[in-house]
Amino acid sequence: MKKDKVSSAVIRRLPRYYRHLSDLARQGVVRISSSALGKSMHLTASQIRQDLSCFGEFGQQGYGYNVESLRKEVADILGMNQGHTAVILGAGNLGRALLENFHFDRSGVRLTAAFDVCPELIGHDISGVPIYPIEELEHYLSAHPTSIGVLTVPGSVAGEMSERLIAGGVKGIWNFTNSELHADSGIVVENVHFADSLLALSYFISEAS
């Protein structure tokens, strides 16, 4: 179904499609035209048709899109049904915010464990996720093959921790540290740079004034 090379801008819009379609489905909307979907997403109808055409044939002339089936197709494209699993490295404020408030399962990811160095945390669990000592990482990963390592450790140990995750067989790293990690040897890295987002906001504010 997937075509060879889809631009990263299109891929970055897919999760938004998924969110909007999920909202529509929850509201009981059964079908929607590309122009109505575009309106709610602040995109043009032709951009929507063009984006989706990267992945196959969806919708029907004169009918529009079936919301639920398009939602499922987008979920498939996003790999939400691949049974991805994740572990968190670092149960500090940010790690805990993810453990307590972020719904990994809504993205099709099962969070199975967290690791930390802090003796007070180890042995406890947060939102049902056990916290293990970081020394047990290798053992855990060999017993529980894991797709995604979430890095919420201090930037100073980001490189070392990502190497341990890669050696342990993870396929992707969700990096919340300030260190920019680069993908190599088949590993995918998604860097979350809060500063980039704040600077973009700063730009748009300055431009608007």
Add this chain to the structure above:
Amino acid sequence: MKKDKVSSAVIRRLPRYYRHLSDLARQGVVRISSSALGKSMHLTASQIRQDLSCFGEFGQQGYGYNVESLRKEVADILGMNQGHTAVILGAGNLGRALLENFHFDRSGVRLTAAFDVCPELIGHDISGVPIYPIEELEHYLSAHPTSIGVLTVPGSVAGEMSERLIAGGVKGIWNFTNSELHADSGIVVENVHFADSLLALSYFISEAS
């Protein structure tokens, strides 16, 4: 210096330029060619020249870019010298992660206060930033004109809180709640959707396997 309409993809890359140029400056690099800068940023030299040409004339044929002056130019473009100030609404895990670990000042933003409903937090400060009761928000904003409101409250109150920030005169909202807020009436909204980032990672992992 700024041209009329710069594509959002270019704007999204600017903070990365800023980060890379800051790294280079710290390493003592005085000048760099567009191809070397491109290499370190995983972009082509022509993309770099094209991106920067949106904002004016930088660099010189045969010389390349002066790292420090380009860094300063990019900082200016990003509005880092506009004296932006910010307040955080919600000092839970995520708010605290930002208070304790995120360097607002490195993005040219001065974080002046945080607001919460939790009696145990109020009156204290975190990393030197005072925590006030949320009832004092309007009073505070009228006494301290503020550019940016950071929303780290539960999604259920995101709409109400953003209205109060807008009424209080903020120019931009940095939204970490799951509720998608839309910009209107001259307000800029930057939504940080963790799920979008995780789903993009999920896509790239699935594509790579």
